[in-house]
Amino acid sequence: MMGGLGKMLALMGVFLLVTGGLLMVSERLFHLGRLPGDIFIQRGNFTFYFPVVSSIILSLLLTLILNLIFRR
Template sequence: MQKLLIIAGIALVLAGFLWPWLSRLGLGRLPGDIIFRGETTQIYFPIVTCLILSAVLSLAFWLFNR
């Protein structure tokens, strides 16, 4: 469990450092992501982005545990 938490922490730090370059990939603005814009509020549901990230992470963990 400790090893998993350390790896997750390192992954989050790396994602934070790489965010300027990762945001250029277009994640978060994919077709199927839902945005509700009101007069004073904006609500965002990144459904397709979450599905793609889930599939990629599932494949990576499956390959890692193989």
């Protein structure tokens, strides 16, 4: 039972590592996070940032990729 849990945790760690690396690379290549439509408010010591358009694009890409991978 613990061996299965260990494998699952290891796979989740690898997935997070790969996802983080892809996000860092995609930010430099595609300027994700700085697209028109992303909300950025800065006033004094307060900064609010919400990447609306970037989130929608990432959601669409992940949906497409996962549908292609898990298609039966």
